[in-house]
Amino acid sequence: MKRSTVYDQFKSFPSRSIKKGEYLLRPGDLTKNFFYVEKGCLRSYVTDSKGKEHVYQFAPEDWVISDEEALMENKPAILYIDAIEDSEIKVLSNPDLNEWTNLDKDAASQMIQQLQKKINTFRRRIIQLLSASAEQRYSTFIKTYPNLAQRIPQKMIASYLGITPESLSRVRKELSEKK
Amino acid sequence: MKRSTVYDQFKSFPSRSIKKGEYLLRPGDLTKNFFYVEKGCLRSYVTDSKGKEHVYQFAPEDWVISDEEALMENKPAILYIDAIEDSEIKVLSNPDLNEWTNLDKDAASQMIQQLQKKINTFRRRIIQLLSASAEQRYSTFIKTYPNLAQRIPQKMIASYLGITPESLSRVRKELSEKK
DNA sequence: CGAGCGCTTGATTGAGTTCAAAAATCGTGG
DNA sequence: CCACGATTTTTGAACTCAATCAAGCGCTCG
Numbered sequence: 001m002k003r004s005t006v007y008d009q010f011k012s013f014p015s016r017s018i019k020k021g022e023y024l025l026r027p028g029d030l031t032k033n034f035f036y037v038e039k040g041c042l043r044s045y046v047t048d049s050k051g052k053e054h055v056y057q058f059a060p061e062d063w064v065i066s067d068e069e070a071l072m073e074n075k076p077a078i079l080y081i082d083a084i085e086d087s088e089i090k091v092l093s094n095p096d097l098n099e100w101t102n103l104d105k106d107a108a109s110q111m112i113q114q115l116q117k118k119i120n121t122f123r124r125r126i127i128q129l130l131s132a133s134a135e136q137r138y139s140t141f142i143k144t145y146p147n148l149a150q151r152i153p154q155k156m157i158a159s160y161l162g163i164t165p166e167s168l169s170r171v172r173k174e175l176s177e178k179k
Numbered sequence: 180m181k182r183s184t185v186y187d188q189f190k191s192f193p194s195r196s197i198k199k200g201e202y203l204l205r206p207g208d209l210t211k212n213f214f215y216v217e218k219g220c221l222r223s224y225v226t227d228s229k230g231k232e233h234v235y236q237f238a239p240e241d242w243v244i245s246d247e248e249a250l251m252e253n254k255p256a257i258l259y260i261d262a263i264e265d266s267e268i269k270v271l272s273n274p275d276l277n278e279w280t281n282l283d284k285d286a287a288s289q290m291i292q293q294l295q296k297k298i299n300t301f302r303r304r305i306i307q308l309l310s311a312s313a314e315q316r317y318s319t320f321i322k323t324y325p326n327l328a329q330r331i332p333q334k335m336i337a338s339y340l341g342i343t344p345e346s347l348s349r350v351r352k353e354l355s356e357k358k
Numbered sequence: 359c360g361a362g363c364g365c366t367t368g369a370t371t372g373a374g375t376t377c378a379a380a381a382a383t384c385g386t387g388g
Numbered sequence: 389c390c391a392c393g394a395t396t397t398t399t400g401a402a403c404t405c406a407a408t409c410a411a412g413c414g415c416t417c418g
Binding site for chain 2: 046048052054056068069072073108109111112113115116118119120122123125126127129130131132159162
Binding site: 344 | 395396398399
């Protein structure tokens with residue numbers, strides 16, 4: 001039996017409905033859970049010393065979201081995870097994956113590829129944050145995630161890009177005038 | 180026989196000596212190689228549209244460095260990799276790991292943990308880049324990598340932190356005056 | 359239908375960049 | 389081991405991009 005993704009094995013797990021605005025994780029929580037999004041969209045973020053939110057990840061359909069560090073190293077979470085749309089999710093927990101160590105070869109190799117893919121995503125983001133202007137970052141974002149850009153409130157996109165909502169608004173104006 | 184890391188299996192591979200300033204990878208290269216640092220320090224970086232360098236990673240002793248995306252997806256590299264100290268390295272190639280798929284369980288699980296660790300590092304960096312001031316970033320850097328901070332030229336640290344060498348110099352002055 | 363939230367716009371501020379030049383450090387050959 | 393050229397770091401001054409503060413508009417959803 002061939003699986004198409006590591007997560008397919010959870011197809012039979014019960015789904016859970018989440019209302020927009022509902023929280024699934026808060027900093028300090030001890031949890032072994034991660035969330036597979038079937039429908040809708042979740043988001044994770046941190047808050048800094050001034051209480052400002054910084055979006056770490058969006059998770060639309062078919063994405064997985066969690067506080068990976070809390071998960072893997074049994075630490076208290078540092079992320080908030082909440083729903084930015086009404087969503088259908090599966091709640092999985094680390095032991096469901098048999099502590100990774102009992103994964104069969106196929107699953108392990110897929111897991112490695114998944115992680116590698118994530119690393120590549122992060123890498124692009126780091127390089128962007130290091131080197132690109134607000135306008136470049138936004139342009140890249142809408143090119144990379146054209147569908148997401150429509151669904152997600154601008155202020156959250158701004159937060160993801162590391163700029164203020166006001167700046168994003170101006171960037172968008174600039175871009176629309178250019179055309 | 181128990182291995183302490185996935186890379187231990189390469190202990191017997193021939194080492195190679197690299198002079199400071201020597202390049203191991205340039206953008207456009209097609210390569211299956213990655214580098215395990217036994218002694219010294221390598222670094223990877225990209226250049227932006229204005230030709231400015233942005234340090235992506237430092238690799239001192241016992242780190243692995245590569246253009247992961249080029250490696251895993253057979254694409255041309257986008258990173259430069261060069262030595263910032265005279266170094267001893269092992270040159271490994273992807274096939275040496277049997278395309279990942281033939282890894283034994285132990286090795287696979289270790290690989291997963293390594294990748295996870297890398298993701299956690301990136302995560303901290305992203306959060307920092309999103310939310311921290313130049314001063315905060317530098318303070319965190321020297322706290323996190325106290326030994327590296329001494330070995331690496333400031334301009335490269337600045338580049339890693341996403342600020343100019345001039346700004347870093349001023350930040351350092353500020354910090355020293357505070358104490 | 360009104361309160362609150364999200365987006366926009368304007369005015370001002372500020373952290374960090376850029377450009378320039380001096381001071382300090384490094385490294386290499388004699 | 390010293391000296392000299394190159395590179396790195398520091399310092400100064402002007403500037404710039406984005407942040408902050410503030411106010412107004414338009415939805416929507418309760």
